Amino acid sequence: MASLDCAARQGSVPGVRVEIHGHRGARGLWPENTLPGLSRTMELGVHALEFDVALTADRRLVLTHDLTVSAVTSADRRPVVADDPDFPYVGKPINSLALAQLRTLDVGVRMPRHPADPFALTQVPVPDTRMPTLGAVLGLVNVYEAESVRLHVELKSDPTRPELTPDPRMFTELVVDELDRHGRLDNTAILSFDWRIIGHAADLAPATRRFALIELDTLHWHDGLGDDVPAAARDAGATTLSPEHVMVDESLMSQAAAAGLDVAVWTVNDTELGGRMLDLGVAGIVTDYPDRMRDLWQERGLELPAPVRPLRPVSV
Template identity: 50%
Template sequence: MTRSVELHGHRGARGLLPENTLPGFAHALDLGVDAVELDVGLSADGVVVLGHDQVLSPVTLADTAPAHPDDPAFPYVGKAVRDLTLAQLRTLDAGTRRAGDAFAGTQRPVPGTRIPTLAEVCALLAPSGVAPAVELKTDPSWPGPLVARFVAAVTDVLDAAGLTARSRLLAFDWRVLTATPREFGRVALVERKTLVPDSPWLAGLPARDPVASAAAAGATVLSPEHTITTPGLVDDAHDAGLAVAVWTVNDPEDMTRFAKYGADAIVTDYPDVAARVLDENAGGAG
């Protein structure tokens, strides 16, 4: 039985284990994902590290101790990733979600888990055959040269790991896509707030036709938020030669619905649930 829709684990398996961590990615692999979606930033000393937020969030991270005695930057939570070194970032505990958060009730904590580097994630993924889907966390306030430097740092890591052919770079800031070498997949992320007139997110391209603009930006995949995904949008993307990866889909009925729309991939916090639903749909299609 072959699935017609790819299963992508969002931030690894955010609903089950701490996001953007090696334990979370390993569990996603065990659940049979086709790709792992992950978020990266760039440390002050130029290392590509995992993390969803440009400013370290107390929801997913906790300080433990300074990287060196009397470090004036400590505590680190609340500070920007690009203002901290790898040594400082490594001190953070990424294994326990703050109590009361929506995912704290379903996510199993792994206390003591550290922020990994992209190179460490690549070492885990390389023998698996699973695709890295790497979202670069920038925004329109970033100067163009810094965006280009970040893209180069990410692609260098993926290339060194031998993962170029099966990797894809994701971004809401489409300048990332225009800077990404053509050997890599390029995923245009879209949501309501980026699809507005004169949007600063779309690399100067118009928001009125996101499919045409994504293609013009060099995208190979359109990745819309699930709330704006319609059968027409999927069909238009396919007509333009773009695959469609819908995020973030956690409801089983929605998973089935987007599969019927013809989506090429479902991005989910619960790959265990999605694997069951997509496998059932694949079996029924026969």
């Protein structure tokens, strides 16, 4: 317990590196998993930029959180060709559509805009935004020369829905190859709820960080998990445990420390909750509102991530 007490105190010690991770860019502020949203999040300042990747029918890596085209984050505008039998595309599996079809969607306006969706109330729309490829994102980050920002690439995979999920090793290989092609393997983490991907990433890119994502609803994905989830994640190949915030308590933190894993908690959008997570000793907080966490970091005297210099003039 002594190591846990020490870790817990770090959340209030000035100069200790505790990280802010922008969730899907910054979903509460700008359209998620988009080039405009990722750009603005880097310019705001985060230690890590998290986004989701799925595989299309023509084996292209695109940014999207869902394995089917979401009616919340995507809107049909036109078919890619006249009389396309797949149109409309909203609601169709990502892996049944080609990149050209997905690129016709507008992913810059969150729908529907009503009080039941808190993000629709705070997110600035960017109409006529298109679904980007992983390669486009990596090119953008390289143009920004954003070496201070680590990329957190979540591979979307659901072993209970194999009809929507690519072969995990092939999927991991494609992502690792793209990261390597852009020179980003050394400053990236690979994330997944599907720990098969974590294991493949450990084989293919052993020097790259690997985050085992966990939540109460998907613990049943892992056979023989037992009572020590952090140890199981370590054995699966993880270097970091990334649990839903409702799972984080002193017991989990103690187990993670014993397993040699740090903890990055998601998704924390309230500064009071963020303070409690810091006091427990988490190494990172994943948030839809990096601006709020920056305020908390400043209050705590923690190291703030430097904003990345904008590529365009900024009006004052």
